[in-house]
């Protein structure tokens with residue numbers, strides 16, 4: 404029986420958990436939004452001046468026949484710019500903790516909670532459950548989130564290959580090591596979770612054993628040989644911190 408260690412936490416090496424954050428390309432192309440919006444605003448100004456300038460000052464331009472149309476075109480462009488700027492898809496995150504979407508806070512789907520990853524309409528579609536067990540679908544389209552899509556598929560193939568239903572000839576880019584912004588993650592929340600094998604509630608953090616691949620949580624007394632994701636859990640059986 405290994406002696407209990409104090410002060411070194413769980414005793415085993417703490418793996419650094421990370422994730423990458425990807426902004427949709429529509430947001431990155433903000434200069435386009437500004438250019439379109441700016442052109443629209445100029446047109447609106449010009450339209451307004453030619454329409455109403457004559458009323459404001461003597462010698463101002465006669466209302467042009469076209470003025471209302473210029474005004475309308477300007478308004479359309481401004482509207483378009485607002486639409487481009489706000490209808491973009493939300494930022495996505497991919498890493499140890501699974502796939503997450505930033506839409507009014509971060510909603511996360513752990514790898515073990517992913518039910519299916521499909522390739523549909525040039526989009527990687529991840530369906531499963533969020534942390535609260537509510538159904539969640541996260542979309543990463545080739546157009547606006549090519550690297551998030553590529554990383555989701557790469558990580559999922561390593562972690563939860565059984566749920567990946569993406570053809571090898573999907574037109575995904577290669578995942579680039581420098582893509583996105585890397586963020587550090589806290590240790591997973593385990594207290595209060597149910598052991599994936601026995602259903603027992605984890606009441607005490609040192610009792611938890613977390614699958615390094617899919618982050619399923621087990622009670623240390625019920626760690627199976629193989630996780631449901633396929634990972635061998637022999638390391639998790641090893642007594643903690645016997646040096």
Ligand SMILES: [Zn+2]
Nearest residue numbers: 614617630632
């Ligand atoms: Zn696992």
